[in-house]
Amino acid sequence: MLTFLPSPLPESLNSAISLIVAFTLGTLIGAERQYRQRTAGLRTNVLVAVGAAAFVDLGMRLEGSRGAVSTVAYVISGVGFLGAGVIMKEGMNVRGLNTAATLWCSAAVGAFAGADLPLEAVFVTAAVLAGNTLLRPLVNAINRAPIDESASEATYEVQVTTSPEGAGPARDLLVERLEAASYPVGGIEVVERGDDAVEVVATLVATAVAAAELDAVTNELTRLPGIRHATWSVQTAD
Structure with missing residues (x-):
């Protein structure tokens, strides 16, 4: 009597879907950054999202949800080092904080996608895009307001x-x-x-x-x- 091993195709297909979701959502975030001519643009944000998704998906494939949890922790710290590379200090001014934060959020999007939570990944992407676009008029209005030295930090x-x-x-x-x-x-x-x-x-x-x-x-x-x-x-x- 012949016995057949279960086909790995469903898991492989699941991984492919996770990577596609991460790639697509990372593209949305990166396109906005590229349009603003930021240091970390389209390719960087896509690679961060896809990389995070790949690592989290690998952790789930090897050890289930426990493996995903431990992998996410390493992804967070790893992206932290990557974000530090785009932060520059010029005298009293610090540049690149928003770019580093966006990379961190791209990793979160990828982690959600890799953990088979695509809807949550879409929510995070929407929040990142809103923060980088819809809040710009408010930021500009605050920056144009006269500074009250007695109240400012x-x-x-x-x-x-x-x-x-x-x-x-x-x-x-x-x-x-x-x-x-x-x-x-x-x-x-x-x-x-x-x-x-x-x-x-x-x-x-x-x-x-x-x-x-x-x-x-x-x-x-x-x-x-x-x-x-x-x-x-x-x-x-x-």
């Missing part, structure tokens, strides 16, 4: 320019005047500005300040001996 720096030999006294004067104005200094550094000038930069601990108070401090510092110039700047939190 930001990093404030006070800079004074002096001679190299005057850096020490200028540092002490800067800390003294800021603390007298109830603005404790969280950090201070000296930056060379040529052969005959240095800039002493103090970073404030406070996340909200009054612009008039900092103007008064810098005006007072400018009038002190040895201080060539004093100013302050603000960088909004990312």
